[in-house]
Amino acid sequence: DAGVIQSPRHEVTEMGQEVTLRCKPISGHDYLFWYRQTMMRGLELLIYFNNNVPIDDSGMPEDRFSAKMPNASFSTLKIQPSEPRDSAVYFCASLRGGGTGELFFGEGSRLTVL
Amino acid sequence: AQSVTQLGSHVSVSEGALVLLRCNYSSSVPPYLFWYVQYPNQGLQLLLKYTTGATLVKGINGFEAEFKKSETSFHLTKPSAHMSDAAEYFCAVTTYTGRRALTFGSGTRLQVQP
Numbered sequence: 001d002a003g004v005i006q007s008p009r010h011e012v013t014e015m016g017q018e019v020t021l022r023c024k025p026i027s028g029h030d031y032l033f034w035y036r037q038t039m040m041r042g043l044e045l046l047i048y049f050n051n052n053v054p055i056d057d058s059g060m061p062e063d064r065f066s067a068k069m070p071n072a073s074f075s076t077l078k079i080q081p082s083e084p085r086d087s088a089v090y091f092c093a094s095l096r097g098g099g100t101g102e103l104f105f106g107e108g109s110r111l112t113v114l
Numbered sequence: 115a116q117s118v119t120q121l122g123s124h125v126s127v128s129e130g131a132l133v134l135l136r137c138n139y140s141s142s143v144p145p146y147l148f149w150y151v152q153y154p155n156q157g158l159q160l161l162l163k164y165t166t167g168a169t170l171v172k173g174i175n176g177f178e179a180e181f182k183k184s185e186t187s188f189h190l191t192k193p194s195a196h197m198s199d200a201a202e203y204f205c206a207v208t209t210y211t212g213r214r215a216l217t218f219g220s221g222t223r224l225q226v227q228p
Contacts, residue, residue: 004157031214033215042218042219042220042221043221045215045216045217048214050214055214056215091157093158095214097214100146100165101148101163101165101208101214101216102148102160102163103158105150105157105158106157107156107157108157110155
């Protein structure tokens, strides 16, 4: 079975540009999570969905960040406009609600904002 | 609310030596505990987990961890380090009530010297 699939793996953009990160969770998983990893702050939860509905977005840094999950097999994280401090690795993870709480992570999207 | 503290951001051992990575947690309800490993430029991979039952849990690559409720600890050990164990290790906690997202520690980078 395919794992969590994220794209792009690497993105370099200039300040002010819009960035869209994409995630396909594991089929049958009903929870989807977006995390951000930086040297300074470690792994931070940005937002998570259950059955495509956002449950907790308290970790979203500010209004420049938005996330959607239009269906069970696709989610996006959008940053508009991007800033250099948004440079980080963004991870998507999914979980099966009836399981033992284990998150399955994608390979991450490394974002560099110049 | 739950939290995780990992003692030591960097640990260095010799090949063949014991590996001990420390994790203490805080949770107002019974926790589910996890150790993940992250190799460079990769996502997080589950090493092992404690949910209920036996407090000594075995994971992949010869790692094990013991849940000690009285000490609120979940330390990760491996009897004999291998060069391929060099990576970053994250302890994480969640509960089955309320918020389903994992809360991660700040990570411990393990170096293995030849």
